[in-house]
Amino acid sequence: MSLVATPKDRAALGAFYRRVLLDDVIPFWLRHGLDREHGGMLTCLDRDGALLDTDKSIWFQGRAAWMFATLWLTVERRGEWLDAARSCVEFLRRHGHGPEGKMWFSVTRDGRPLRMRRYVYSEAFAAIAFAAWARATGDERAAEEARRAFETYLRTSFEPGVMTPKFEPTRPSKGVGSLMIGIVTAQELREHLGDAPVGGRAPTEWIDGFIGEIERDFLKREHRALMETVAPDGSVLDHIDGRTLNPGHAIECAWFVLEEARRRRDARMASLGVEILDGMWERGWDPVHGGLLYFTDLLGRPVQEYWHDMKFWWPHCEAIIATLMAWRMTGEDRHAVRHRLVHEWSFRHFPDPEHGEWFGYLHRDGTVSQGAKGNLFKGPFHLPRMLWMGMRLMEGR
């Protein structure tokens, strides 16, 4: 029933993830995405790798630098990986920052600014990029840049009044996204730079705070649901936006919590991660066509976002990691069964048999909606991170 029943199964699964990562996905992005002219990573690529748009997302300079530096640190000392990471790090340094230090959302191929957004995920991804780069190369300046980017992230996300508000103060709300990304960013900083304070607290303290707030304000045990958005006091906002759940996002959150629990050998924290995963798997898994629905409604009502029932690549990547990690930590069958379900659904529908890598956007029934390999939001991150995590989990790490 599962792909992880015997040591031999596990070795085969790990070898499979390694092969897809190193022979398919990473070569695709090195060949087609790495910008040998202006540096950095181009992600708007067609099915065959042809360039659809020269614009670059700043998110992806950080995400790609992190991925390549991490491969160099944990898999093999391949020069081309370190070079790719360097190219993205240098692009970030030259072109990442706006006049007041906040980072751009997108820039032209040669780094001229196109768009600034309210939120600060560019900063979170830059922080993990600089941290991994500092660890890989001993570059002290990068360590400082990582801390500074995380400080901007923390200040803009959590200090009242810093982020430009999207809504009027009539109905205040807060999102789970900044807490989740706070966890994984703090984890990476601690991994590479140690647990010394950043923005006034040790990364471990930040993580405690984020997980505490998620459990207290976003987890609704009576609904078996993790909310995306709640009122500042954690109450449910019974409006379309307030009821909208993002199962893949919550499942990603679940494994950030599981990862922390595993590192600390904290059984209570582990059971919190499993609780989020169990509830949101039940809400997200499509009983008709399989795969994970993008959005669902807390009360089962219609969802307003047009792509609510599409199947995106990234929630499937996150669910493969989460189910595999939950199985590794608990040994409980349901996680192995779910891992097999989402692994098999994903590898049946997302890979492009002709040009490699994964399609990103499928209809509910699993047919391809559009065949491009990337855009400003899809590039070398969720898929290679999943393959890398899967490989390592099966290697016992």
Added chain:
Amino acid sequence: MSLVATPKDRAALGAFYRRVLLDDVIPFWLRHGLDREHGGMLTCLDRDGALLDTDKSIWFQGRAAWMFATLWLTVERRGEWLDAARSCVEFLRRHGHGPEGKMWFSVTRDGRPLRMRRYVYSEAFAAIAFAAWARATGDERAAEEARRAFETYLRTSFEPGVMTPKFEPTRPSKGVGSLMIGIVTAQELREHLGDAPVGGRAPTEWIDGFIGEIERDFLKREHRALMETVAPDGSVLDHIDGRTLNPGHAIECAWFVLEEARRRRDARMASLGVEILDGMWERGWDPVHGGLLYFTDLLGRPVQEYWHDMKFWWPHCEAIIATLMAWRMTGEDRHAVRHRLVHEWSFRHFPDPEHGEWFGYLHRDGTVSQGAKGNLFKGPFHLPRMLWMGMRLMEGR
């Protein structure tokens, strides 16, 4: 082959549109949408009319007021229509405006502000609402409110530096949307308040300017395409956003131009409208499943917006109007054939056989993606306007 071949066919089609409008669509919104407690129109309604969200869009207070006042002016003097229009006009007056006179995008049920957006479509819809209301009731204050709303629309849309920019100045662009909505808003003001200057020019002069700019900068004859976004000098921006076409939107623009041509008996202008319609029909009509695709790419490349191949109700409404009007004006068969195609596809897939009105959001293959009757963007506008226009066109008006 067509639904309009004989006078008897045309009478039957007109009667059909009238019946759906007066026996199904308008009663649905009066029964479920009209807010008898706080006034104005609620649009976030489930399939059966149950309230999904109490938030109100300011767009829809104007759109609904315009629709109900227009029915009162042109179809019958029904008191419940005038009452509905009054309720929305009064809600707009009480709760529509932010501190600096710009109108909100959304408010709570009782009118407290939720969101301000950069753009000014709330103002355009308020302008046509106040204009029709002034005509229906002789309310001089409303005529002045209509002019003021249109002035805000014009200043914010076209005076450089007034609208908060979304992008940095690196790659300037302009959209066809403000010109299109400018045309139809000026037409309504002229219809109800005459052609006296507003914002420094007569409505007819504004319309001349808008149509001229659309033809000069947005129509690409070599591609048989009307662009959504171009550089300020009209050149194509060869990036994903710049190449993205919205066939339903362009087809709506086509009938705004045809309407103007018909009023002026201007053959050159009529052929411009037909040219836009012909080109964008060919680009939008789905050869596989029928219906109109939401977005396509100028060069046939993948489109980034996730819902690019979904079938939304409103482009179908606009295409029914445009093809019928083009047929009425030219007598050419291809328009009658296309009208029949889009009419039959729409009435086969969008109506809800159980609770009436139309579903808004279908998958590419015509199956329902989500069954709600409304949200902040769908309410009593595109569908009743199409039925009203179709009925009048078949009655020879």
